[in-house]
Amino acid sequence: LRLAVLASGRGSNLQAILDAIEQDRLHAQVVGVFSDKPNANALRLAHERAIPAQYVDPLAYADRSAFDTALFARVDECEPDLIVCAGFMRILSPAVVEAHAGRMINIHPSLLPRHKGLRTHRQALASGDSEHGASVHLVTAELDGGPVLAQARICIDSDDTEESLAARVLRVEHPLLIACLNEWQRGYFRYAAPQLLYRERVL
Ligand code: GRF
Numbered sequence: 001l002r003l004a005v006l007a008s009g010r011g012s013n014l015q016a017i018l019d020a021i022e023q024d025r026l027h028a029q030v031v032g033v034f035s036d037k038p039n040a041n042a043l044r045l046a047h048e049r050a051i052p053a054q055y056v057d058p059l060a061y062a063d064r065s066a067f068d069t070a071l072f073a074r075v076d077e078c079e080p081d082l083i084v085c086a087g088f089m090r091i092l093s094p095a096v097v098e099a100h101a102g103r104m105i106n107i108h109p110s111l112l113p114r115h116k117g118l119r120t121h122r123q124a125l126a127s128g129d130s131e132h133g134a135s136v137h138l139v140t141a142e143l144d145g146g147p148v149l150a151q152a153r154i155c156i157d158s159d160d161t162e163e164s165l166a167a168r169v170l171r172v173e174h175p176l177l178i179a180c181l182n183e184w185q186r187g188y189f190r191y192a193a194p195q196l197l198y199r200e201r202v203l
Contacts, residue, residue: 001028001185004080006088007035011042013086016174026181032078036090065093072096094141104139107177109169111151116144121165132156132165134173136180149189152176
């Protein structure tokens with residue numbers, strides 16, 4: 001399974017992917033790492049392992065769609081089977097999303113469809129939720145709105161804060177992502193139409 005990873009920051013999900021590959025828990029190869037931030041830790045992680053890594057500067061392009069076109073031209077060059085958005089903090093334009101439909105996933109720190117967008121831990125606390133977690137979903141034109149492939153769930157305790165929830169969700173999202181990538185590699189997920197997903201063993 002050839003993976004391209006898009007990340008803007010810390011890169012702990014990329015680290016989890018690289019660890020799983022190195023420890024033989026995931027049969028995949030990271031063929032490219034891409035970032036819109038020059039100092040993203042994800043780029044450093046890739047450089048350390050001689051994985052092709054590219055920073056693409058959004059300010060070098062006239063608008064969002066020009067940036068997305070340039071970014072995805074580079075992504076496509078490395079011929080990934082699957083594109084993983086792991087903390088890529090930009091909204092993608094519909095054209096590139098559609099061109100990669102069914103081949104691009106995102107990990108989001110909430111139990112979708114609850115709490116789309118930013119500050120999901122704050123949103124969960126403000127809503128008085130008793131449960132929270134992380135979701136892996138297919139990327140569609142609707143922000144955090146594509147079909148959910150899998151979720152990991154945690155309980156919210158009465159003394160939880162945004163920070164404590166963020167830490168606990170992060171601990172479950174890494175194994176969740178690896179489990180999804182393994183299932184993808186085994187052919188469990190297929191994307192049939194924008195909002196239609198079936199999950200079965202494809203031989
Ligand atoms: C994670 O919380 C992920 O769910 C969200 O962005 C964060 C990325 O973390 N989409 P990292 O950069 O992988 O450490």
